[in-house]
Amino acid sequence: MNLKVEQGETVAIVGENGAGKTTLVKHVTGLLKPTSGVVRVKGVETTKASTAQLSRSVGVAFQNPDHQLFSESVYEEIAFALRNFGFSPQLVEKRVTWGLELFGLEEYRESSPLVLSGGEKKRLTLACILAWDPDVVILDEPTVGQDAIQKERLAGTIKLLGAAGKTVVVVSHDIEFLWPIQPRVVVMKSGRIVADGPASTLMLQKDVLEGARVSQPELVTFYQELSRRPEAPFVDPSEAERWLK
């Protein structure tokens, strides 16, 4: 495969189970090293840097938050990576407080991360990543176990990160979640990229999406159905969305 993601881009990687999405992400973080070909993160070949070195600029929130939470308190959980990266105690305090406020976790500051709900744990893992301000943020299935409100907030955070110039890579099956973010969409199938383009055009190609066992957003399907009727000539799905609202 050949994939280049520019700084500040928001990219969604979609595809069926076993398509190679998580494997691709692990190559970016250096957890896997290529046996052939080259993977470069900010110009550095991943084979020439350790995962710890790469993780300073690439933050990954893995699918299952229970796979990373271990500290005595929520505060210590966020501080863990910062201390690994050698941040000063003052900066650790500042960054952890910022992370707690951003994700509404201040009241759990001294609580054990293990007593949090599924959604709160997920938010905590995001706070853990964003606290050290990585240039690239990778979210692996961020909507698993999240309710509608939390999904909306998460979409807002992703947009915010994009606006702040961060490169955001979202691996997700949740096509409805991705649609409002309007990212660049990379469709994967059997370890290959079968389609790559902006959500506004790629999501319209039902055949391409279904070929990779990805469903179309309901709004897009609705728009396409309405477009067949001459009395409702919408230009694009966004116009249909505006009309609906």
Add this chain to the structure above:
Amino acid sequence: MMWLSGGFVFRKGNSVYHRLDPRVKLLISALLFTTTLLVRSIFQLGLVIAFAIAISAVARVLKRVGRTMMLTATFSAFIFAVNIFFTRNLETSAIYAIRFIAIVVSTSLFFITASPDELEQVMKTFRLPRDVVFAFVTAVRFIPVMMLDTLQIMDAQKSRGLELEKGNLFQRVRNMIPVLIPLVVNSVIRSGELAEAMESRAYGAVAKPTSLVQYKARFADRVTALAAVLLFAAGVYSFYFVLPTYLP
């Protein structure tokens, strides 16, 4: 790590050895195990390991037993180092270290050729309590899941800047804390969920359930079991009265 752990996990096979009655496979492993405790020299231990390797070849699991031996070799080296430090005797230390490899190989031979279902049936034939059998077999079934969990946790922590291979031995053990805590917590959560799922599907509703599968030893199984016992007796006799010995 997954590659090494494969040496302990059952995979379906179609060899003559796989087709044996699981009780016979257990008998062979038990006899091999006992023999390793009775041997008295490196040469004799070598013979036992060679015999275990021959069985692995028949069972077509040679590569996987090789992995078991590779993984065990690390602990074996530790045993050797501790013994040489305290006993200052090269041969005794070597015997203890190699014996450990032989013990693990003989037991893993059973676990990689007998499915968890077979293991369950074998344990039931010994009239062990049902809950004990279930707990043990479930633990065996969950080994691959735990290994996968471990890898995922290690990946998650490494991507937060944790360097597992950094520092001296003490620091490396400390570095494992962020891996071990989520692993234990996940295991406890999973066991609770499993218990609830089992109870919601009427586990324990029948006081003395019968088994769908009832093992009956075939002629080949009886012959193999007899040959194993005779070989064991001949082996032990030769170790004590024929072959050279070292340990008293």
